[in-house]
Amino acid sequence: MSIRLSEDEAWAVVEAARTGMLTTLRADGRPVTLPVWFVALERAVYCQTPTRAKKLARIRQDPRASFLVERGDRWTELVGVHLEGSAEIVDDDEVCRQVRRALDEKYEGLGVPRSAPSETKARYAQSAVIRFVPDGKILTWDNARLDV
Numbered sequence: 001m002s003i004r005l006s007e008d009e010a011w012a013v014v015e016a017a018r019t020g021m022l023t024t025l026r027a028d029g030r031p032v033t034l035p036v037w038f039v040a041l042e043r044a045v046y047c048q049t050p051t052r053a054k055k056l057a058r059i060r061q062d063p064r065a066s067f068l069v070e071r072g073d074r075w076t077e078l079v080g081v082h083l084e085g086s087a088e089i090v091d092d093d094e095v096c097r098q099v100r101r102a103l104d105e106k107y108e109g110l111g112v113p114r115s116a117p118s119e120t121k122a123r124y125a126q127s128a129v130i131r132f133v134p135d136g137k138i139l140t141w142d143n144a145r146l147d148v
Contacts, residue, residue: 005140010081015040017069022132024058024065024087039102045132046099056128059087067132078143085134096129
């Protein structure tokens with residue numbers, strides 16, 4: 001029995017996930033994996049990050065990236081989707097507005113709290129949008145499909 005998900009099932013898992021793990025590469029090739037809030041639009045993953053975030057410099061240096069979502073507490077509940085591809089910084093203002101609206105809707109009430117220090121608010125006020133585009137290599141698993 002296969003534990004693999006179809007492409008449509010994989011994207012349904014991605015779309016339903018709250019937090020994803022975006023991996024970018026340092027100049028020496030070492031990976032940096034960080035959690036991100038994101039939206040999936042037209043089978044691409046979008047997130048935003050402060051304009052001073054180091055991941056932007058890493059993406060400019062080397063666009064190769066990967067993206068992972070997972071869920072489940074018990075081994076038999078584990079479901080995951082790992083995508084390989086490339087990341088880019090979006091410079092289209094309309095796409096950025098669409099992504100920010102979608103992020104605001106998905107994470108309504110969960111962002112930087114009003115009580116956060118002004119330095120924190122200032123850091124997140126200026127943000128860039130990142131688009132992660134998979135290259136077709138999708139690794140998936142759903143352990144519930146195993147006959148255990």
